[in-house]
Amino acid sequence: MGEVLSYDLLLNAVTAGLLLGGFYAAVTVGVSISFGILDIVNIAHPAFIILGSYIAYYANAQFGLDPIVTSIVALPAFYALGAAIYQVYYLSFEKRGQDSLRGLAFFFGILFITEVVLVLVFGVDYRYVQASYIETSLHVGIVDLPLRMLVPCLMSLVMLASLQLFLTRTFTGRAIMAVAQDQLALQLMAADPIRIKRIAFAISIATASLAGAFLIIIQPVEPSIGREYIGRVFAICVLGGLGSLPGTLIGAMLLGIVESFTATFYGPSWAPAVSFGLLLLTLAFRPAGLLGR
């Protein structure tokens, strides 16, 4: 009897981990582009995700809109925000060749400002959204598939697949993959490296809109929970190998499973340490990641 139960528990823990991992992939893909491909250490990315969550919350609470629909409508705004931030970053740091120390401080400041502004506008209470699918669950055999996890996971896989297609099949996409390696060669191909980087960074911020909607579907959100995601995002990014979207997906699934096991067998209060612990270990022993170059 005990064995049947633990098998049950195990299977459900793995499923929950995979669903969580799918969502983590959506959270990380933006940083995979900005940090992995462009070498811009955007530690403020989780703050933009929380911003996305709050926009989804506001539209849901005021007009009853579906969070995912809201986030798709908000995509151009996030894209523009990303392009603007890149422009400031380029003029202030990249162009002057002092992007490391001050660039980091810049993004840290942006992270902090976003958090404080959200606290000032919405307060520190947890906010959540309402949608028809949040309360229901599918049951396949002994496995539970809560839709509140399944929908973000599937949407996130669609997003990753489209981005991967874009990066490998289109001229702009390939230029983005090339920009970090050889800017001069890119110029010889008649592509402006700054414009390409701006597009890529804008896309990376745009993914935060969708990821933010997924986040608030999965769990209630308050302004400071973005910080927990900094570790997760960079752990996945480093684990999967920088700049590789398939690597990001694998890293995300791995972290999802490890976290789900920790939560099931040791209790959820240990979950935040898992990702950071994993990150520290990866950095110490295999900094190139699993699929690293």
Next chain:
Amino acid sequence: MSSTARSGLFVLACVAVAAAVFAGARAVGNDYVFFAGYTVLQFVVLATAWNILGGYTGYVNFGSAAFFALGAYSTVFLHKAYPLPIPLLIVVSAAVSGLIGLGMGYLTLRLRGAFFSIATLALAVVLQTLVVNWNYVGGARGAYVIRPAEIPELSLPYIQYLFAIMLGLSVIAVATARIVERSKLGYGFATIRDDELAAEASGVPTLKLKLIATTLSGALMGMAGAPFPYFIGYLQPSSAFALEYAVNSIAMPMIGGTTSWIGPLLGALLLGTLQQVTTVTISSAVNLLIVGVLLVGFVIVAPNGLIGLWQRVFSKR
């Protein structure tokens, strides 16, 4: 005059200034001066400590709060296990935070700079999770640390005693920063900041120097945290690990200027005082917003901080 003699004079001058500040605060006679002053001085220590690693070697530490909290929780642990006077607690906290700094540096400093910064963020969350799950030091609920009303031997109110201790720590931190800056060690740090590869190639032992910097910086941050439980009386993980400490210890040196010991001191005094004023007159959320905006504004407009602005205005023409 030899540089050792000059350092000696500098330390004497610092002690004299500290004594004058203490006498001045007592002359005002209002307890609030000591509370506000303690907080500002705590930032002087944190900003100076951050700058020894961040400003001198160019490695950005986002985990100041973790080192600060390590110091604070060492105190809580010892307060329950075996109470010691605060100066001894400070020594213990410095050792604990310094060791963690060393280990942290050893794990990550062989990687690119950005990884070190991300790992420091990671460290803060790992340590916070450990503390939240550790019931002996209060866990998520927090711990009470009851302080006596006064120090009988000196017949000094306790808050004045804490203020004096923090003044002493500020002197130690600023003097350490200045001595390091003017020493062979400091020049080694500067070569790492300017071009690590070239430094390594010219025979500078970069890893060793970086480890010295992380240890020193971590130890000073731990010292700043050691008296904190007695100051606040009730220590929670969320108050010890507050993002506020991480942001301020970066913002203050950046605003003051990172290349010399004056920068973080100036930044901490100005920004720390400004925060005390805005917390009282407006609100604490707004005061944090001001810090964030100033940080971003300064790194964009005045990358060398107030010192850089000063030099630009007075050295040209």
